[in-house]
Amino acid sequence: MEEFVPIQQKELLALLSTGVREDGRKFDEYRKVEIQTSIYEKANGSAMVKIGNTVAVAGVKAELGEPFPDTPNEGVLTVSLELLPHASPSFEPGPPDENAVEMSRIVDRGLRESKAIKTSELCVLPGKKVWVIYVDIYAMDHDGNIVDASGIAALAALLTAKIPEVKVEGEDVVLLESTKGIPMVERPVPVTVAKIGDYLVVDPSLSEENVADVRVTMTTLESGIVSSIQKSGSGTLEEPDVLKIYDLAYEKGKEIRSLLAKLG
Template sequence: MENLRWRPTVNERDFIERALQSDLRVDGRHSFDFRKLKITFGREDGSSEVQLGETHVLSYVTAQLVQPYRDRPNEGTLAIFTEFSPMADPAFEPGRPGESAIELGRVIDRGLRESRAVDMESLCVVAGKHVWSVRVDLHILDNGGNLIDAANIAALAALSTFRRPECTVGGDDGQQVIVHDPEVRDPLPLTIHHMPIAVTFAYFGEGNIVVVDPTYKEEAIMGGRMTATINSNGDICSIQKAGGEGVMSSVVMQCLRIASVKAADITSKIRKAVDSYTTEKALKKVKRLPVLLPQKINVTDVTMEDKDGAELEMETLKTPDDVQQISKDMASTGKASSHEDAQPMLTESSNAEVKGTSSSGAAGESEEAQEIGSPKSLKDAIKPKHKRKKKSVKR
């Protein structure tokens, strides 16, 4: 519904054109400056969200096993689908895609698929029977101008983080495909050779004024538009001139040089965002054990009595080092006391042995030695001596 699209007034048109002639833009940028780019990722692999100024695009990548085309039995497929919601712009119609949605899908598909950015042969499982079909869904959440560049960046970011399930071929005939769960085997990333970045230029004043990344209001009054898809190496993947006034070849070459510089800058931002996302996700998978911290040991006050009756008090122990120090002190004092107690016991036993040897005599009979060495009872001390019986004398 073109009648619902925003139309600038005459004064607004004159103000924007005069500002562009003075190398100024409504939002404060210069002619060849991009708006602020923000790339975020979802919880699942293959989902990304891009904000380019006021433009908001969501991308989601899925894959499934299908039969390949007959002319390319060893290659997978890549398809781009767009969805324009009326919430993003009142000019978008719900349901069937309009001309703008078809144009957006074709420009991005030409830059990604025809430039062979994604390795299609790596998506083949069984030649002629099973290949992976990758689908990229682009949802326009807010139309702030330059949908092509924002959607292209969202598609590249989603493809960079997408992981397809790993599968093996087995069975009796060797043609049966087994798809493994992510818990059994880690999914595999896509093989991306390069990143084709789309850079859109808008022309004003019969092609004399050129700006990069036009806004919603600038697109309403521009005379023409050109989208150049270039990778960081400077290779031109595709060029599209969407109607409007003609442009000189010198202006086109200038735009290509500018697009090459912008493509290298945007590629570095995408790779930096993807690397940070991959690192953060890898750290979440690592199982971390709890760190063993030293615990405080609290011991109550204990009162001990020495042999002499002196009281010994133990202070409350607060740290494990205090416990070890006191245990060492107690061990050392215990050894000393046991050594002192052992000395008088040794002297007494030695004296007893000397006495036993002297009383036994030189012969040293074993029985007498045992009697002397063994302790005597009270009966043995008071036992009377044997008296001889007096013989009676007969008279």
């Protein structure tokens, strides 16, 4: 592997120097994004996202539980991501490894720091009962950029999820048959950019990820605000790189948001 990666990087750099990526895309071109929702009837919300051959599935489960002591009047959001062994030879069975933990944190931070959910509206009995929203994400096929696929799947599942209306009778909470949506006030979209040599490419393929010097996932809001940013890799970024990454994240985020707007 130590000999293979430099050879592959050299070949990719030679191709990038001509202005073309290995799959024919432009540097700022995303693969086709497909979003399908309501794929699991037993979940409160669910979605499957395909970015090229990369596939991620997200399920939302809502349960009544206790709030955190420091936020007694707010609901709780919990995000987890599992890299299924069949998705890639590099994914091994067992407890989440560092990659899974890092990816889960990126998605979680993008949702949490953006305050995408108005958690105060998830409070049922202050200090006693709130909605706990679990978002479980599964990487089904990994052909690069599983983070963006996971983040978009989580967002799509949350946007289309339904939770029961409730009736409070004293200290008792009764779940009604009628439902309502999760109070989403932002749509944070993660966009990943890889730096290979001096070239920045959006939505890196698996082979591009394998030879990238740096990989950055930037989550932006519709307003252009950056809600989170995560860098991995030992390479460096200059100021023009960061500005270009922001431009890519913002523009591609708008494109993906337009797809999410069609979900209804």
